[in-house]
Amino acid sequence: MTEWRPALARQRYLLDFTVAAMRRRRARNLGLLVVYGGMVFLLASVLFYTGALKHEAGLLLAEAPEIVVQRMVAGRHDLVPETHAETLRGIRGVRGVQGRLWGYHYDPVVRANYTLLVPPADDIAPGTAVIGPALARARGAGIGDVLSFRGYDGALRAFQIQAVLPQDSGLVSADLFLVAEPDFRALFGVPAGQYTDLALRIPNPREIQTVAEKVLEAAPDSRPILREEMLRTYDAVFDWRSALVLLPLSGALLAFAILAWEKASGLSADERREIGILKAVGWETGDVLAMKLWEGGLLSLLAFLFGTAAAYWHVFGLSAPLLAPVMKGWSVLYPDFRLTPAIDATQLLALFFLTVLPYLAATLVPVWRAAVTDPDEVMR
């Protein structure tokens, strides 16, 4: 038995026997597979979805300016005057300063917030707009249609839609409403020479921290926000949201786990008898355990594969209809786009071990107890 060939053949025989045994108890094993695969599916869905959103946010911020400067007046966010931009342009390490105009607008018709924005290129003709796909869907609007808003002064302003942004253009484009600068100022009452905030370009990443300090010195009423900080905030928000999803789910998960545990660890009279017979005809305790290890391994591996494959399809194919409402946050206009698959191998590995190992432990204990008793007792 020390030679490898019989040892290998022995495992083949045990595996064959296991597969046949699983087929004999088809209903029970299918039930286990469904319950267990469902558990993996839920966990993997949350995992994939959080990962993909983080990835998406990361891509987004990669194009964002290194520093955004806001102005704070008595702790309140206020408009930034053009003079600030001039001051900041003088700081060493700053390549460019761009005043940005953007704001949220609540539309009572669809009861949702739009993000109104003047694109940096400012290539939109006054009186027209380019809108995000979710917004277009919500308002049932297409190219050539006219949408109107009431501005800060109560006057109604109409925009003719010039274009709709493509579906797959990302997480934040869904509720965009792009307008020309004069229209924006008129709608929000922002005087000329004032901006919502300033975007700073700093080519050398090692200078970002010092530039931020110099911004504070040069304009004490300003609040510089680093891209790194935003990235961390995004991560924290998504982690928090995934915790939020997992919390109500954890009850269901626990129920699943208990059910699977009970199913897996209970040994039917039939199985006990079979173990007794196998031992009586000369199988060792180790042979029985190896056989059951194959069984548990096959079952949990199948459940893992089915669960993760279904989760992959759910998240990246269907855009996670079961999770999206919680995960995407406050914007009511959900982006309708496919997430780019982004999977963290270590997380997947952790999920694998968290699902397969406890299952094996759950199955092996009772089998071990049955397998170490004298065979004549098991058969009575």
Place this chain on the structure above:
Amino acid sequence: MNARVELWGVRKAFQEDHPNVFWAVDGIDLALPAGGVTVLAGPSGSGKTTLLTLIGCLARPTEGRVRLDGRDISGLPEPFLAALRRQTFGFVFQRFNLIRGLTVLDNVMLPAYPLGPSHRALTRRATALLVRLGIGHRAGALVESLSGGEAQRTAIARALINDPSVLIADEPTANLDTALSLAFLDIVSDLRAEGRTLLLSSHDPLVREASVVDRVVELRDGRVVADHETRAEPAG
């Protein structure tokens, strides 16, 4: 093929921890020389099955010693007992204990799996045994579909697959009619002729009085009450 089984003061208790401890086997000294057919007789509850499980290493005696070829096997650790069950003793259970859902051939091959022989050689060996026992045509059948006689032969083939020197059968004719019982005795005769040691338990006068039997040991209340040599014809 050489297997001399000796029992020294063997006792087996059930419900040991209870105040009403019950001794199913209560002090048995017995020597079974290698080869020959021995029948354990006695009324129901006399301890026949229990004694067979002790000899066949399916259970351990509470007291006393079981020896195989002079070696004490009653205290051996489990893997050694499993090896003895696998290779030295073949056991045919009263209710056969075949594994349902598997074919006759798979059931017969089962005891050889832990040894990991080549699949082709094992299949050939199992098929040859089935043919020899007259049920070669049933090799592919599921065991649920077998008649009593076929199930018994399958159980015998399974007991013989690793070529054991001792074959133990508990009440082998309990479920068989006269013709099938006689056919069973023919098989016993063949196995005896090969030099195997056969140990049967039986109520059945047909078995006890068969010409192939060398010796009848009578049990009552877990003790030996009579022990006669019966055999006339010489071993093959």
